[in-house]
Amino acid sequence: MANQLSGLDQIFSALADPTRRAIVMRLCAGEASVGELADPFEMALPSFMKHIHVLETSGLVQSEKSGRVRTCRLSPDALVGAEDWFQQQRATWEARLDRFEAYVMKLKKEKEGAAAKRPSRASKRKGAK
Structure with a gap:
């Protein structure tokens, strides 16, 4: 190497x-x-x-x-050696970006789930009357 x-x-x-x-x-x-x-x-x-x-x-x-x-x-x-090096780097970064995308999607779903569980502002106003 x-x-x-x-x-x-x-x-x-x-x-x-x-x-x-x-x-x-x-x-x-x-x-x-x-x-x-x-x-x-x-x-x-x-x-x-x-x-x-x-x-x-x-x-x-x-x-x-x-x-x-x-x-x-x-x-x-x-x-050929340089091309192999680039392919290894590309594979590493694609895997990292895939993991990052999955993490972002997980956070987005968690945020959407938390927002759905909270009462809306309109229902809060109705309950305050």
């Missing part, structure tokens, strides 16, 4: 940056050269390569060099 958590930390850290998220979104459409990926961003290529390196280290992106061109592609299997 500790190794998996470390991998999750790397994935979440990599996806915490908007530039890296944009790179991942672009790679969802298919592989691309570093030059193509860097084109929409106003930064120097060495700075952009740092983003690619973070994505590669996290396992989200793989790249290979052919001549002078480095091509990147998405490695979707890296997201």
